[in-house]
Amino acid sequence: xxxxxxxxxxxxxxxxxxxxxxxxxxxxxxxxxxxxxxxxxxxxxxxxxxxxxxxxxxxxxxxxxxxxxxxxxxxxxxxxxxxxxxxxxxxxxxxxxxxxxxxxxxxxxxxxxxxxxxxxxxxx
Numbered sequence: 001x002x003x004x005x006x007x008x009x010x011x012x013x014x015x016x017x018x019x020x021x022x023x024x025x026x027x028x029x030x031x032x033x034x035x036x037x038x039x040x041x042x043x044x045x046x047x048x049x050x051x052x053x054x055x056x057x058x059x060x061x062x063x064x065x066x067x068x069x070x071x072x073x074x075x076x077x078x079x080x081x082x083x084x085x086x087x088x089x090x091x092x093x094x095x096x097x098x099x100x101x102x103x104x105x106x107x108x109x110x111x112x113x114x115x116x117x118x119x120x121x122x123x124x
């Protein structure tokens with residue numbers, strides 16, 4: 001899915017993460033904890049803003065799985081609604097259309113719900 005996004009959007013999103021997140025340091029810190037695979041440790045705060053999950057009005061969780069198994073790589077992580085809004089401002093119209101089409105194809109929301117999500121970004 002990521003490959004379908006515009007190069008401009010991918011570059012802007014990558015630069016945003018490079019500026020705001022040190023995934024290597026985060027992973028090393030989490031893996032050095034006494035219980036490194038405790039999921040709540042990985043998802044307790046937004047990786048961009050540091051906002052606690054309980055303080056977020058909305059958030060998205062990202063994970064990499066192999067079958068039924070959760071892989072602990074640089075994921076899983078949580079991104080707050082605030083960070084999602086910042087990222088949304090970075091994407092091109094082409095990327096917006098790709099994401100909208102993805103939502104329509106895979107989630108086929110009723111029209112009354114579609115209006116609620118029209119301006120919300122689902123990041124891939």
